[in-house]
Amino acid sequence: MNIGDEKPDARSWRKAYGLALSLFAVEVVLLYLFTLRFS
Amino acid sequence: MNRLDYFVLIATILAIPLYGLWRTRGSASLRQYLKGDATIRWATIGLSVLATQAGPITFLSMPGQAYESGIGFIQNYFGQPLALIVVCAVFVPIYQRLKVYTAYQYLGERFDQKTQLLGAFLFLVQRGIAAGITIYAPAIVLSALLGWRLNLTIWLAGGLVIIYTVAGGTKIVSITQRYQMILILVGMAIAFAVAVYRLSPDLSFEGALSVAGKMGKLQAVDFSVDPHKRYTFWSGLIGGFFLALSYFGADQSQVQRYLAGGSLRESRLGLLFNAAVKVPLQFFILLLGAIVFMFYQFEKPPVYFNQPAYERAMENGYGPQLAALQTQFDDVFTQKRAAIRALSNASSNSLSNERDMAMSRLRDLDSQAHQLRDRTKAVLQQAGVDPKSKESDYVFITFILQQMPHGIVGLLIAVILCATMSATAATLNALGSTTAIDFYRPLIRPNASDHHYVVAAKALTATWGLVAIGVASFASLVENLIEAGNILGSVFYGSILGLFLAAFFIRRVSGSAVFFAALLAQALVFILFATTNIGYLWYNFIGCAAVLILATLLHHTVFRSAQVPAGV
Numbered sequence: 235m236n237i238g239d240e241k242p243d244a245r246s247w248r249k250a251y252g253l254a255l256s257l258f259a260v261e262v263v264l265l266y267l268f269t270l271r272f273s
Numbered sequence: 274m275n276r277l278d279y280f281v282l283i284a285t286i287l288a289i290p291l292y293g294l295w296r297t298r299g300s301a302s303l304r305q306y307l308k309g310d311a312t313i314r315w316a317t318i319g320l321s322v323l324a325t326q327a328g329p330i331t332f333l334s335m336p337g338q339a340y341e342s343g344i345g346f347i348q349n350y351f352g353q354p355l356a357l358i359v360v361c362a363v364f365v366p367i368y369q370r371l372k373v374y375t376a377y378q379y380l381g382e383r384f385d386q387k388t389q390l391l392g393a394f395l396f397l398v399q400r401g402i403a404a405g406i407t408i409y410a411p412a413i414v415l416s417a418l419l420g421w422r423l424n425l426t427i428w429l430a431g432g433l434v435i436i437y438t439v440a441g442g443t444k445i446v447s448i449t450q451r452y453q454m455i456l457i458l459v460g461m462a463i464a465f466a467v468a469v470y471r472l473s474p475d476l477s478f479e480g481a482l483s484v485a486g487k488m489g490k491l492q493a494v495d496f497s498v499d500p501h502k503r504y505t506f507w508s509g510l511i512g513g514f515f516l517a518l519s520y521f522g523a524d525q526s527q528v529q530r531y532l533a534g535g536s537l538r539e540s541r542l543g544l545l546f547n548a549a550v551k552v553p554l555q556f557f558i559l560l561l562g563a564i565v566f567m568f569y570q571f572e573k574p575p576v577y578f579n580q581p582a583y584e585r586a587m588e589n590g591y592g593p594q595l596a597a598l599q600t601q602f603d604d605v606f607t608q609k610r611a612a613i614r615a616l617s618n619a620s621s622n623s624l625s626n627e628r629d630m631a632m633s634r635l636r637d638l639d640s641q642a643h644q645l646r647d648r649t650k651a652v653l654q655q656a657g658v659d660p661k662s663k664e665s666d667y668v669f670i671t672f673i674l675q676q677m678p679h680g681i682v683g684l685l686i687a688v689i690l691c692a693t694m695s696a697t698a699a700t701l702n703a704l705g706s707t708t709a710i711d712f713y714r715p716l717i718r719p720n721a722s723d724h725h726y727v728v729a730a731k732a733l734t735a736t737w738g739l740v741a742i743g744v745a746s747f748a749s750l751v752e753n754l755i756e757a758g759n760i761l762g763s764v765f766y767g768s769i770l771g772l773f774l775a776a777f778f779i780r781r782v783s784g785s786a787v788f789f790a791a792l793l794a795q796a797l798v799f800i801l802f803a804t805t806n807i808g809y810l811w812y813n814f815i816g817c818a819a820v821l822i823l824a825t826l827l828h829h830t831v832f833r834s835a836q837v838p839a840g841v
Contacts, residue, residue, distance in 0.1 A: 255354070269492050
């Protein structure tokens with residue numbers, strides 16, 4: 235079995251996943267700051 | 274509700290399915306019926322995936338959950354963006370390449386038929402019950418508050434969904450979910466704006482948040498490692514990751530949504546859209562509950578939000594006891610309002626001693642208010658009107674009915690019913706497809722025509738709709754609505770996910786080893802569920818890990834001589 239993307243645009247998808255991951259990290263940090271500010 | 278509300282409600286809930294029926298008129302091949310016609314774009318897929326997951330429980334129960342326990346529930350979604358990335362990278366390319374109709378067909382191709390049937394069976398059991406809860410949850414609340422007959426509400430909501438899902442298959446589900454989800458987002462944004470507007474002029478928005486935070490409602494992130502705490506960063510990230518991975522990767526009601534995409538790119542973009550918006554969306558819904566909480570610190574709330582149950586207890590001769598509790602509650606409410614004003618003044622003038630005293634007084638009064646509500650509930654139980662759903666489920670709907678302007682009330686009731694219909698349609702579509710493709714076609718009629726399988730899929734979808742209505746008609750919930758759905762999912766999802774992860778990542782393992790490992794893992798989860806009180810999200814991790822470990826052990830012991838299938 236060949237897991238993963240075999241298309242030439244695999245690098246673009248890796249960038250998209252990295253972007254989604256970074257966005258999630260920012261969301262968590264903002265939620266933590268929200269908790270610190272209002273608790 | 275007045276005539277305007279009923280007009281908005283009926284027009285909204287009928288218009289979307291009618292448009293969907295018009296868009297999907299004409300006959301469809303099996304591929305078109307089960308996978309759409311490959312023209313569905315990422316935005317529709319993204320909204321469809323969002324709508325399938327949301328359901329009525331999100332909009333009915335979640336603000337009430339925040340009102341009662343704060344917004345910590347947001348952490349349950351922390352594993353989801355990570356899981357969606359894994360689904361995009363690993364699951365979707367394989368499903369698209371193999372051109373499967375259901376996720377469980379992949380198990381059949383990778384291992385053997387019995388493993389495919391086990392995966393499909395676990396899905397059918399779990400989702401068949403969950404579909405009933407999805408219909409029952411809003412019906413019990415709406416029928417109680419609006420005076421509608423419970424069975425009629427269940428049959429109307431369920432019947433409409435059955436008609437259009439059977440008629441249009443996957444394509445109509447995607448099209449209707451797109452517009453239903455847009456309506457839901459618009460409705461919730463309006464509710465949020467009205468709730469903020471209705472906050473007391475005594476407090477600024479930031480001041481209201483500050484007080485809500487001091488009353489323990491705004492702790493979004495908790496890094497505690499206590500496994501008995503239901504909502505922590507770690508349980509959300511780890512348990513939530515496995516729950517979401519199983520849900521998006523191995524639950525046909527979601528797999529069918531993104532396989533409707535015209536290409537791998539559309540499917541992936543639809544899922545990444547969800548990875549980006551899910552946490553903020555849930556945050557705003559929970560924050561809405563915290564704002565409703567602040568609203569009821571200045572506007573006297575009912576001592577018990579499930580007013581129909583309260584009124585029945587009054588009629589049953591418990592009026593004097595309830596009136597005495599109400600008087601005490603009114604007194605505590607007045608003192609609490611004064612304490613909040615004192616706290617706000619002390620905070621804005623930076624008077625730390627006064628602020629601490631006001632905070633201490635406020636916490637004491639809040640505790641008294643909770644005790645009075647618990648005592649009211651005890652009286653209701655004595656009166657024999659023990660409500661079938663948790664009181665917090667009535668908070669947001671009570672706020673809608675009592676505080677929103679006419680027209681908006683109808684729109685928000687339509688939002689709850691649209692959420693019910695969209696989640697139920699996706700579930701019935703998946704249940705019908707799985708039964709037709711994984712059971713009916715290989716076991717009952719292996720070589721029938723394409724048209725025959727379309728008819729079979731339609732008949733099976735309708736049958737599952739009737740099963741869901743049957744479950745809804747006899748359901749009686751033990752916990753609040755969000756919990757019931759998530760607990761049910763967590764009990765089954767670990768084993769299902771284990772089957773798929775074994776297929777993807779363990780090269781040398783036989784179908785029999787995986788099959789028996791999944792059975793043992795499911796038994797282990799049942800035993801843990803019955804005998805321990807660990808947070809339910811951990812069952813996803815435990816079930817999945819048990820399948821992977823047991824499959825490896827069984828393969829190297831009991832099934833040592835079994836043939837290992839070639840990788841797919």
